[in-house]
Amino acid sequence: MKLLTLFGLVILLSSSVVNPSCDSPKKIANPTYLTKNVIVLVIDGPRMSETFGDSTGQYIPHLSKDMAPEGVLFTNFRNNGKTNTNSGHAAITTGVYQNIKNDGTELPKYPSMFQYYLKEKQLPKEKAWIVASKGKLNILANARKKGWNNSFMPSDYCGPNGNGNEYSADERTWDVVMTKLETDRPSLMLINLLEVDTRGHSNDWTNYLGAIQRTDEYAFQLWEFIQNNDYYKDNTTLIITNDHGRHIDGHKDGFKEHGDGCDGCRNIYMLALGPDFKKDLVVTEEFEQIDLSLTIAKLLHFDMPTSNGRVIGPLFE
Numbered sequence: 001m002k003l004l005t006l007f008g009l010v011i012l013l014s015s016s017v018v019n020p021s022c023d024s025p026k027k028i029a030n031p032t033y034l035t036k037n038v039i040v041l042v043i044d045g046p047r048m049s050e051t052f053g054d055s056t057g058q059y060i061p062h063l064s065k066d067m068a069p070e071g072v073l074f075t076n077f078r079n080n081g082k083t084n085t086n087s088g089h090a091a092i093t094t095g096v097y098q099n100i101k102n103d104g105t106e107l108p109k110y111p112s113m114f115q116y117y118l119k120e121k122q123l124p125k126e127k128a129w130i131v132a133s134k135g136k137l138n139i140l141a142n143a144r145k146k147g148w149n150n151s152f153m154p155s156d157y158c159g160p161n162g163n164g165n166e167y168s169a170d171e172r173t174w175d176v177v178m179t180k181l182e183t184d185r186p187s188l189m190l191i192n193l194l195e196v197d198t199r200g201h202s203n204d205w206t207n208y209l210g211a212i213q214r215t216d217e218y219a220f221q222l223w224e225f226i227q228n229n230d231y232y233k234d235n236t237t238l239i240i241t242n243d244h245g246r247h248i249d250g251h252k253d254g255f256k257e258h259g260d261g262c263d264g265c266r267n268i269y270m271l272a273l274g275p276d277f278k279k280d281l282v283v284t285e286e287f288e289q290i291d292l293s294l295t296i297a298k299l300l301h302f303d304m305p306t307s308n309g310r311v312i313g314p315l316f317e
């Protein structure tokens, strides 16, 4: 009886310590996470049929054999909005599907995870980075919404000269990524690699497959860096996903194009590895791009009140 009373007291005490705040419906009850940094690697435009939809994993040996066992793989992840580059990336960063012009002349309406994060945590812009092979993706740093336009913007280096113009070789983008990780040590970062998509648009099947293999190497290099870097190891979550897929074979131009609602364009993958996530788990339940930023907000303890997404529950221990 005495033991039971003591046990009850311990429960009472511990529950008062972790009392979650609930002053807004979007505020998430947060336990403490080990994650202090989140890196999102967006591999632009591979089809599932050449990535995790191929059970041999022949074009993604590192992702399928070295990395998936260390994290949670979502095989029914979706772009349920416009399946183009800028709209797909903006869905990931803002948690809202917005039909955005694909030429870099239109900003997302809603603020991104970068802006919410920097504002709430009062961090300098060097702590959040966007590094993209496609110059037009510098739109991800800003938003049209009143109070957010030109405010709380992350650092960005998009395109070959970092100025938002033209497209860069992934090799050059990667040099910038590694430099920023070593110097600024961002705690929130998004990377875009373009080669899979551009080889697809060139109707170059051999190099499209080659590019999938090269981005597999980059993903593994990043994972190894995280594991071996004193600053990032054991406290960094890595998310690897796509902005869109490509048409299924026999539909329109097949792998050469994308942009509609066919299953090839909508079905992408999402692989998440981190100290707070389960390991060696494949989830077939549907989740989608707009769920990512809210999940990241939960991990890094900030709010995303304009997100339409949900927290991706099956990730967590």
Ligand SMILES: [Zn+2]
Pocket: 044, 045, 084, 085, 086, 197, 243, 244
């Ligand atoms: Zn794209």
Ligand SMILES: [Zn+2]
Pocket: 246, 247, 248, 257, 258, 259, 260, 261, 262, 263, 264, 265, 266
């Ligand atoms: Zn399609």
